[in-house]
Amino acid sequence: MGAHPRGRDGSGEPAISSDAPISRGDPSYVTAPCPVCAAPDATMRTILLEVPYFGEVFESVFMCAACGFRHADTLLPRIGEPTEFSIRLTQERDMVIRAVKSSSATVAVPDLGLLWEPGPASIAEVTNVEGLLLRFEEAIGRARVLYPEPEARARADELSGRLKALIDGRASATLVIKDPYGNSALIGGPPRVARRVIPADEAAELLTGEYILDASDVGQPVRLRPVRDPADP
Numbered sequence: 509m510g511a512h513p514r515g516r517d518g519s520g521e522p523a524i525s526s527d528a529p530i531s532r533g534d535p536s537y538v539t540a541p542c543p544v545c546a547a548p549d550a551t552m553r554t555i556l557l558e559v560p561y562f563g564e565v566f567e568s569v570f571m572c573a574a575c576g577f578r579h580a581d582t583l584l585p586r587i588g589e590p591t592e593f594s595i596r597l598t599q600e601r602d603m604v605i606r607a608v609k610s611s612s613a614t615v616a617v618p619d620l621g622l623l624w625e626p627g628p629a630s631i632a633e634v635t636n637v638e639g640l641l642l643r644f645e646e647a648i649g650r651a652r653v654l655y656p657e658p659e660a661r662a663r664a665d666e667l668s669g670r671l672k673a674l675i676d677g678r679a680s681a682t683l684v685i686k687d688p689y690g691n692s693a694l695i696g697g698p699p700r701v702a703r704r705v706i707p708a709d710e711a712a713e714l715l716t717g718e719y720i721l722d723a724s725d726v727g728q729p730v731r732l733r734p735v736r737d738p739a740d741p
């Protein structure tokens with residue numbers, strides 16, 4: 509489960525799609541071999557969530573106690589085709605708009621030059637707009653540690669300030685989620701949230717979050733290679 513940093517906006521009226529997802533039934537557990545360390549008794553936990561105004565979301569978490577490998581994902585049975593959701597964020601209450609981010613999602617705030625592409629440690633979560641923006645803030649924080657040069661630091665501080673203004677409703681910017689498998693969504697509906705089917709040629713440019721373990725060079729460290737074309741695995 510993702511964090512839900514903000515529930516309602518405090519104005520007394522229900523915010524758009526701010527209602528928390530409701531779990532339907534108990535989680536189910538399946539034992540499976542770990543793809544990383546081959547321990548035979550890793551666990552896959554699956555739960556079906558009902559998200560208000562949207563429908564069913566399957567959330568799964570694969571966990572290996574032996575090596576610590578963890579992989580979470582979401583599955584939206586209702587969409588299933590390459591889909592883009594976008595919203596122009598203009599006010600604080602936009603932060604509570606619910607978001608489903610699968611491991612194959614590309615999340616971007618083009619106005620701030622922020623891009624989050626799927627990777628081997630891609631986090632899937634049922635969260636809200638603020639939750640997604642806070643992930644960018646975390647990434648900026650990591651960059652500040654990795655690149656301590658004054659110029660990089662100034663850039664990080666500036667970006668962090670603009671992100672905070674957006675979260676506080678003092679600035680506006682567009683948030684975009686693209687998913688080649690249609691397993692991600694912003695749940696608000698028109699006219700605030702725009703939805704578009706991504707044409708095949710554009711979808712082919714998106715990273716999918718699946719990585720091939722490339723161990724062809726014996727003696728070399730194993731490399732992770734991103735899969736770019738969902739139509740041609």
Ligand SMILES: [Zn+2]
Pocket residue numbers: 542543544545546547550572573574575576577
């Ligand atoms: Zn393992």
